Amino acid sequence: MAVSSIPRQTLMRLPVYLAYLRGLGAQAPVHISSASIAAALNLGPVQVRKDLACLPCTGRPKTGYVTAELVHALEHFLGYDDTANAIVVGAGKLGRSLMSYSGFARYGLNILAAFDSDPALAGTQYDGKPILSMDRLVDLCGRLGVHLGIITVPAEAAQPVCDLMVRGGILAIWNFAPTRLTAPEDVLIHNENMASSLAVLSRHLAERFKL
Amino acid sequence: MAVSSIPRQTLMRLPVYLAYLRGLGAQAPVHISSASIAAALNLGPVQVRKDLACLPCTGRPKTGYVTAELVHALEHFLGYDDTANAIVVGAGKLGRSLMSYSGFARYGLNILAAFDSDPALAGTQYDGKPILSMDRLVDLCGRLGVHLGIITVPAEAAQPVCDLMVRGGILAIWNFAPTRLTAPEDVLIHNENMASSLAVLSRHLAERFKL
Numbered sequence: 001m002a003v004s005s006i007p008r009q010t011l012m013r014l015p016v017y018l019a020y021l022r023g024l025g026a027q028a029p030v031h032i033s034s035a036s037i038a039a040a041l042n043l044g045p046v047q048v049r050k051d052l053a054c055l056p057c058t059g060r061p062k063t064g065y066v067t068a069e070l071v072h073a074l075e076h077f078l079g080y081d082d083t084a085n086a087i088v089v090g091a092g093k094l095g096r097s098l099m100s101y102s103g104f105a106r107y108g109l110n111i112l113a114a115f116d117s118d119p120a121l122a123g124t125q126y127d128g129k130p131i132l133s134m135d136r137l138v139d140l141c142g143r144l145g146v147h148l149g150i151i152t153v154p155a156e157a158a159q160p161v162c163d164l165m166v167r168g169g170i171l172a173i174w175n176f177a178p179t180r181l182t183a184p185e186d187v188l189i190h191n192e193n194m195a196s197s198l199a200v201l202s203r204h205l206a207e208r209f210k211l
Numbered sequence: 212m213a214v215s216s217i218p219r220q221t222l223m224r225l226p227v228y229l230a231y232l233r234g235l236g237a238q239a240p241v242h243i244s245s246a247s248i249a250a251a252l253n254l255g256p257v258q259v260r261k262d263l264a265c266l267p268c269t270g271r272p273k274t275g276y277v278t279a280e281l282v283h284a285l286e287h288f289l290g291y292d293d294t295a296n297a298i299v300v301g302a303g304k305l306g307r308s309l310m311s312y313s314g315f316a317r318y319g320l321n322i323l324a325a326f327d328s329d330p331a332l333a334g335t336q337y338d339g340k341p342i343l344s345m346d347r348l349v350d351l352c353g354r355l356g357v358h359l360g361i362i363t364v365p366a367e368a369a370q371p372v373c374d375l376m377v378r379g380g381i382l383a384i385w386n387f388a389p390t391r392l393t394a395p396e397d398v399l400i401h402n403e404n405m406a407s408s409l410a411v412l413s414r415h416l417a418e419r420f421k422l
Contacts, residue, residue: 197385
């Protein structure tokens with residue numbers, strides 16, 4: 001799995017800073033310091049300062065960042081001002097809810113189409129987006145230059161889907177299937193596992209009630 | 212934030228092992244070694260052995276684990292054989308798709324009801340589940356002994372929701388709002404941030420195309 005030049009944990013915090021700054025709305029101060037962002041988000045000030053150092057805009061020692069510039073730098077860095085096309089494989093409940101999630105537009109993500117191995121679904125539409133048969137995946141990704149793929153199939157079907165995506169030129173895979181995938185070095189796989197999150201939560205409850 | 216006696220990363224891998232073992236279905240061998248699980252999932256064999264060591268079932272040096280026993284131990288440890296009731300706050304698109312996601316039953320999660328501050332939604336139902344007004348949250352959680360809360364409101368509304376949940380006796384919070392929450396020590400907060408995942412994916416693409 002390829003490693004970005006910026007640590008994954010840093011990348012994952014940047015949208016949190018942006019959401020906080022956007023949330024200030026009309027109350028946003030003209031200047032904001034990394035220390036006050038850290039305090040508001042309950043994070044360490046050194047960590048916030050280091051995270052923001054990967055952006056091209058620089059804070060002044062006393063006044064901090066110009067808030068509007070920081071928001072713009074974060075949006076640009078995160079690619080929110082530039083739309084990335086994506087495809088979803090697996091048009092089940094989860095796949096369909098991602099297809100119809102309008103919030104992705106704010107993050108510069110546009111889902112073009114879904115693919116499904118179920119012949120009853122292929123050729124239909126969901127929320128105005130086509131659901132296509134699997135044999136069109138490689139060709140369509142190549143032709144339209146789609147590089148981001150989302151996997152929402154059951155665990156046992158995920159590796160063949162990943163292989164197809166790689167053949168179609170997909171370079172970043174958002175994997176919602178509860179399994180590990182193998183892909184060439186230059187393809188990034190990011191696992192989103194709801195069951196893993198639930199494991200953390202339910203274990204906490206189980207341990208609480210054992211006491 | 213409370214720390215479980217088992218590392219969070221270990222907990223997050225256990226459902227991956229279980230999904231793999233369940234996926235073997237009829238082809239599952241009677242015995243399975245941690246090394247073969249590691250190989251199939253592209254993980255380190257030492258890591259898998261250490262992770263599985265937190266379970267009460269033990270593998271034999273040569274033959275490994277009895278597969279059925281390992282599946283059962285994982286299901287029990289993860290609480291899949293015991294249902295935890297949960298509430299959702301925020302009956303928007305994301306909240307509703309969680310309410311109607313039937314897959315949660317497999318993970319022992321049962322969403323009882325949702326709450327929303329929109330008076331037009333309060334008193335309605337979605338997928339057979341009630342959407343209630345916010346002022347009923349504390350009382351309902353306390354009365355029904357609900358300890359798991361899911362937050363799917365916008366970032367700026369999340370902290371007051373978290374505070375209400377804590378007052379209602381919620382002990383584990385699954386936070387989908389892109390912000391950090393503050394809660395007492397004994398309340399576990401697990402952040403699920405789609406924007407953070409997207410940041411990792413889009414940055415990878417941006418760096419690829421800069422080359």
